[in-house]
Amino acid sequence: MLSMAVLLAALGVFAHLGTFTHGCQLPSEWRPLSEGCRAELAEIIVYARVLAIHREPPGGGAGSLYNSLPFGFGYGYEGAEEGLLYSAEVEMLCDQAWGSMLEVPTGSRLNLTGLGYLSCQSHTVMENYSYFFFLRMDENYNILPHGVNFQDAIFPDTSDNRRMFSSLFQFSNCTQGSQPFHTFSPEWDNQEDSRLLCSSVQAALFEEEERGRKMQERLAAAERRNRQLKERVRKAKRSLRNARKAARKAQQEAQELQEKLKAAERRVGHHLNAITQEEPPPGRYASTTLRKRMQL
Ligand SMILES: *[C@@H]1O[C@H](CO)[C@@H](O)[C@H](O)[C@H]1NC(C)=O
Ligand SMILES: *[C@@H]1O[C@H](CO)[C@@H](O)[C@H](O)[C@H]1NC(C)=O
Numbered sequence: 380m381l382s383m384a385v386l387l388a389a390l391g392v393f394a395h396l397g398t399f400t401h402g403c404q405l406p407s408e409w410r411p412l413s414e415g416c417r418a419e420l421a422e423i424i425v426y427a428r429v430l431a432i433h434r435e436p437p438g439g440g441a442g443s444l445y446n447s448l449p450f451g452f453g454y455g456y457e458g459a460e461e462g463l464l465y466s467a468e469v470e471m472l473c474d475q476a477w478g479s480m481l482e483v484p485t486g487s488r489l490n491l492t493g494l495g496y497l498s499c500q501s502h503t504v505m506e507n508y509s510y511f512f513f514l515r516m517d518e519n520y521n522i523l524p525h526g527v528n529f530q531d532a533i534f535p536d537t538s539d540n541r542r543m544f545s546s547l548f549q550f551s552n553c554t555q556g557s558q559p560f561h562t563f564s565p566e567w568d569n570q571e572d573s574r575l576l577c578s579s580v581q582a583a584l585f586e587e588e589e590r591g592r593k594m595q596e597r598l599a600a601a602e603r604r605n606r607q608l609k610e611r612v613r614k615a616k617r618s619l620r621n622a623r624k625a626a627r628k629a630q631q632e633a634q635e636l637q638e639k640l641k642a643a644e645r646r647v648g649h650h651l652n653a654i655t656q657e658e659p660p661p662g663r664y665a666s667t668t669l670r671k672r673m674q675l
C-alpha cells in the first residue's frame with residue numbers, strides 16, 4: 380500500500396516535471412550567455428530581500444500577469460499553470476547605479492510578479508532571503524523577472540554572485556543596511572574590463588555564427604545540386620542501360636530471324652532436292668530427250 384502511494388507520488392512528480400519541460404522550445408540558434416553579458420542587457424538590476432510570497436490571483440482578469448507575459452505563452456511560459464505563478468513582495472536593498480529604470484530609494488517595497496515554475500526557466504525565491512534580480516517592467520507597470528536570453532534572472536546571495544555583480548552597484552547609494560559590495564572593490568577594474576570585452580566578444584560570436592550559418596546554407600545548396608546531378612546521371616545511366624538492353628534484344632531477334640531464315644532455306648533446299656531426285660523436272664527431261672534425239 381505504501382509502495383503504491385510512493386509510486387503514485389513519483390508518477391505525479393514526473394507528470395509535473397513533464398508539464399514544466401514540455402513545450403520548452405528555444406530557437407535553434409540559441410546559445411547560453413554569460414551572466415556578465417546578460418547583466419548588460421537586463422533592464423533593471425537590483426539587490427533585494429524577499430519579505431513575503433503572494434499567490435497570483437487564479438484565472439487572472441484583463442490586464443493581469445497572464446496577459447503581460449513575454450512572447451504570449453511562448454518560450455517558457457506555456458508550462459505555467461494556474462497556481463504555479465506567484466508574486467513576491469521585496470524590500471529594495473540596492474538599486475543599480477546607472478541606467479536603472481526603477482529609481483526607487485533603498486528600503487522601498489515592491490511586488491515582483493511572474494515568479495514561479497515555468498517550462499524553460501524557473502524564477503523562484505524564498506521568503507527572508509536576499510537575491511540579485513534582473514527585472515523588467517511591462518506596459519502595465521508590472522515588474523517581472525527579466526530572463527535575458529531565456530536564462531536565470533534571479534541569483535542567490537552567494538559570495539560568488541556578490542563578486543560577480545559588485546561592479547553593478549559600485550556607485551549606487553545603498554547607504555541603508557549592509558553594504559555588501561564595497562568589500563570587492565579590487566575586482567571592479569577587472570569586471571569593468573570584462574564587461575567592455577563582453578560586447579565585442581558577443582558581437583564577434585554572433586558574426587561567427589552568422590558566417591557559419593551562411594556557409595551551412597551554401598553547403599546545403601551545393602549538396603542539393605549534387606544530389607540533383609547524381610539523380611540526372613542515374614537517370615541517364617538507366618536509359619543507357621535500357622537502350623543497350625533493347626539493342627541486344629534487337630540483335631538477338633535479328634540473329635534468331637537469320638537462323639530461322641537459314642533453316643527455312645535449308646528446308647526449301649531439301650525439298651527441292653527431294654523433288655529432283657524423285658521426279659526430274661520437265662526441263663531436264665526435255666533436254667535428255669532432246670539429247671537422245673540428237674544422238675539419233
Ligand atoms: C503586494 O501585493 C500584495 C498582495 O496583492 C499586497 O497585499 C501588498 O500590499 C502589495 N505590496 C506593495 C508594496 O504593493
Ligand atoms: C521570515 O522571517 C520572519 C521574521 O523574522 C518570520 O516570522 C518568518 O517565519 C520567516 N519566514 C520563513 C519562511 O522562514
Ligand SMILES: *[C@@H]1O[C@H](CO)[C@@H](O)[C@H](O)[C@H]1NC(C)=O
Pocket residue numbers: 552554555
Ligand atoms: C544617498 O542616500 C542618502 C540617504 O539615503 C541621501 O541623503 C543622499 O542624497 C543620496 N545621494 C544620492 C546621490 O542619491
